[in-house]
Amino acid sequence: MKQKKEIRPYTHRAQYYETDQMGFVHHSNYIRWFEEARCDFMEQMGMGYREMEEAGILSPVLAVQCEYKASVYFRDVVEIRLKIKAYNGIKLTIGYEITDQATGELRTTGETRHCFLDRQGKLLSLKRAHAAFHQMFLLAYGWEQEAEGEKESRF
């Protein structure tokens, strides 16, 4: 199997305009940070989302979920790690974990589900539409399956 690429966690510093009057970051912003991390991940894998759109492929969000474990405050720096939880060439599920950079404490977990569309809104098989992007997701998905396998084989 191809060697696992070292992916740096994405970092984001919480901005003032992201807070609300409760005194910490508004919950809708984590959904946006997931997107930031997703774009960064694809670029670290060598194929950015901008390039994907330039190739005529859109990847809208079908579903999102987010669990807020602890608040993020103005100027806190968080690290966002993601993994490909499911991928079959048609649909993609990504999991996220947001931790505080200073303490390592968990702040948020989440998940997004995606499909692939052409510019006319027609559902695409990414495998057929763009083999290189397909290989990228497949590769990253493989790492997770391998990691799962290792966990299981310990028993």
Add this chain to the structure above:
Amino acid sequence: MKQKKEIRPYTHRAQYYETDQMGFVHHSNYIRWFEEARCDFMEQMGMGYREMEEAGILSPVLAVQCEYKASVYFRDVVEIRLKIKAYNGIKLTIGYEITDQATGELRTTGETRHCFLDRQGKLLSLKRAHAAFHQMFLLAYGWEQEAEGEKESRF
């Protein structure tokens, strides 16, 4: 049982700044619309979220989920209906349904989960902390249970 109050669905017109370059509303905004609908619902029930904060009670979001069924475009008007799916005086679960006002078609469904905190971040029992707000959520939750019961008793 107290008569069911007639709650008008909340309406929102999609704004230009809510779109992204995919050409329709960015998925993070629906989470914000849920919040708009939630505040409007509480006000229609007679006890707004502003009053709740003035009484020293915060209600942060513990979790959110959202399924995107179809896109909302610039200037579309959507209707948002919500219901209290669970409430026990400590935790609150609200369900949402976003439909297109013009066609009635479903656009999005979602759910948020909440708790209640005092200004120091201590978990509150709303029942003890503020009986009137507690009664409000209990009442609205009762409507849903009754509706469920009616559905079941048909069998």
Add this chain to the structure above:
Amino acid sequence: MKQKKEIRPYTHRAQYYETDQMGFVHHSNYIRWFEEARCDFMEQMGMGYREMEEAGILSPVLAVQCEYKASVYFRDVVEIRLKIKAYNGIKLTIGYEITDQATGELRTTGETRHCFLDRQGKLLSLKRAHAAFHQMFLLAYGWEQEAEGEKESRF
């Protein structure tokens, strides 16, 4: 001269996600409210911005300015009035005034400047590109000049 159309002020209710940890609406949101009011104004004039884009004409913002006179708080309802301060078929300047609906007090004043582009980003003369939109802006601009004239003729 064509009779002045009665334009209702645009209303916006301040949302929780629009506040920041200072405890009132974040200053960037007023820029977005100007846009909401602008779109509403065009629709009340009979020709919406959506129709303008569908006709292949974009109207980006060239400049914006905003003076914050007093804060807007969560759930406050504001009224936004706008007027065409300058228009020559090529460039458009719009002025805005935001007041509190409950008290009538001034909250913010501002201004945006716009041009017109085709889908390729080429500068357009709106007069030549779309006579009906041109007439609309010219008409609304005329009202302001007339109002100015009346003010001056009082002296």
Add this chain to the structure above:
Amino acid sequence: MKQKKEIRPYTHRAQYYETDQMGFVHHSNYIRWFEEARCDFMEQMGMGYREMEEAGILSPVLAVQCEYKASVYFRDVVEIRLKIKAYNGIKLTIGYEITDQATGELRTTGETRHCFLDRQGKLLSLKRAHAAFHQMFLLAYGWEQEAEGEKESRF
């Protein structure tokens, strides 16, 4: 005179959620980027805005202006440079310049004006309220005056 501190320009990568359906970054976001750059500048100067709030001093925006010279696209990296254009212990004016990191081309210029308030909303003289923050702004303002002086003395 105290030596001029080397301030790194602030960098921001344009995010997908910052674009709109015109296909580039929505104009309201530059106002938010000014804020990001302002906070970063204060931290590089050694006294962050978070510390200022913790010391009981708020610095709301009194006015903002922004001129859009050229669009910023998804994933573009911009550099934001700022300078203290005016400061007298009571009011503060900051100027901004946004350039494209790859080409050095100018994208946007802007300005924000600020005052200082205590938690009760009372206007403060920063000089009296917090000498260290006052010295920081005075120092950075001095650099600009010196730069102006050098320009003038060339004639």
